[in-house]
Amino acid sequence: MSSKPATAKQLPQQGGLLSQPKAVWAVAFACVISFMGLGLVDPILPAIASQLNATPSQVSLLFTSYNLVTGLAMLITGVVSSRIGVKWTLLSGVVLIIIFSALGGYSNTIGQIVGFRGGWGLGNALFIATALSAIVGLSTSGTAKAIILYEAALGLGISVGPLLGGELGSISWRGPFFGVSVLMLIGFIFIMVMLPKIPKPKTRSTLADPFRALKFPALKTLAIVAFLYNFGFFTLMAYSPYVMGLDEHGLGYVFFGWGILLAITSVFVAPKLQARFNLAGSMGVMLTLFALDLVFMGLGAATGSPTLVIIGVIVAGIFLGINNTLITTAVMESAPVERSVASAAYSFVRFLGGAVSPFLAGKLAEWYNSATPFYFGGAMVLVAVIVLAVRRRHLAGIDVSHGH
Incomplete structure (x- = not known):
């Protein structure tokens, strides 16, 4: 697989977004299910805390263990896929998700769930890092449109996940865990049947490759920005359910x-912004708006107004959808290395932020008050904007590749 991305000039001659081989649709379908797993547990967080006598910070460890293992495992995804191939790496990741999500459903203590979520994170790492490079490599419509398809799968999974989680969670908090296991089994069948054997890279990846990739200033800049931005993202994902005052159904509808909004903006709005403005500037604006939105949620929590928090969470989908597509596109073009290596290096740093932030958000609420996690998350996102502004010269080459 060539690491050279398609340029803006090449795209008009290539197929449309929906003109994809069956293999791309198989991986995209599995991506939808995989990302459903991220939001599926959101509506049941308060129920888990209540029924297992756990604090919000203890329940947040579901996200911490998942993100920590995912981030660390990103370092080995290239090593694994270059030795057993893309298809078997994807299938291995899916099998791990099936096993550990089912074990999570059988758990009886918060410690067991946290541990099994870590195993789930290992499967997630093997799957998502390889899936992105597989979709880009197999797509007939060029890098930019392939990434939009990947982000569409992400958005669809993240939107449907909480809705399904709310329905299953209203029956039992165990329901969403078993739901993921069954859905990923369907994804396994799709990939097994529809994905052709993809040739292994001529050179095998090593554990050092992601660290070498981070030496490129553009990729390092994007990784740092994502690390900081994830403090805001996972405050929203892991902490906001506790201050909205809703049951499983209500939380499911809010995150739906x-x-x-995340799915719509990532597919339809982000490409227009990317075409009209430069990547760094567009990301800076979206991150600033997201930071202000987190402050708005904090004001809702401080004044005891769950309605403001609910509005803030839903509106955040606009900013996050646009930013996700912009930053993923930038990562794929940020370093002269294999796309899978660039994705692994970036995701390693990004998920470390996702590991710290959920637990810290719960602790900040325990130490201070219910608004503090939102204010802190907003402050970290603003620091990401500052980093982006200070180091934006390193992203100039990416903008040039888009015709700017």
């Missing part, structure tokens, strides 16, 4: 609205 958030996910729908």
Whole structure:
């Protein structure tokens, strides 16, 4: 697989977004299910805390263990895929998700769930890092449109996940865990049947490759920005359910609205912004708006107004959808290395932020008050904007590749 991305000039001659081989649709379908797993547990967080006598910070460890293992495992995804091939790496990741999500459903203590979520994170790492490079490599419509398809799968999964999680969670908090296991089994069948054998890279990846990739200033800049931005993202994902005062159904609908806006903006709005403005400037604006939105949620929590928090969560989907597509596109073009290596290096740093932030958000609420996690998350996102502004010269080459 060539690491050279398609340029803006090449795209008009290539197929449309929906003109994809069956293999791309198989991986995209599995991506939808995989990302459903991220939001599926959101509506049941308060129920888990209540039924297992756990604090919000203890329940947040579901996200911490998942993100920590995902981030660390990103370092080995290239090593694994270059030795057993893309197809078997994807299938291995899916099998791990099936096993550990089912074990999570059988758990009886918060410690067991946290541990099994870590195993789930290992499967997630093997799957998502390889899936992105597989979709880009197999797509007939060029890098930019392939990434939009990947982000569409992400948005669809994130939006449907909480809705399904709310329905299953209203029966039992165990329901969403078993739901993921069954859905990923369907994804396994799709990939097994529809994905052709993809030739292994001529050179095998090593554990050092992601670290070498981070030496490129553009990729390092994007990784740092994502690390900081994830403090805001996972404050929203892991902490906001506790201050909205809703049951499983209500939380499912709120995150469904958030996910729908995320999906729509990532597919339809982000490409237009990318074409009209430069990547760094567009990301800076979206991150600033997201930071202000987190402050708005904090004001809702401080004044005891769950309605303001609910509005803030749903509106955040607009900013996050646009930013996700912009930053993923930038990462794929940020370093002269294999796309899978660039994705692994970036994701390693990004998920470390996702590991720290959920637990810290819960602790900040325990130490201070319910608004503090939102204010802190907003402050970290603003620091990401500052980093982006200070180091934006390193992203100039990416903008040039888009015709700017």
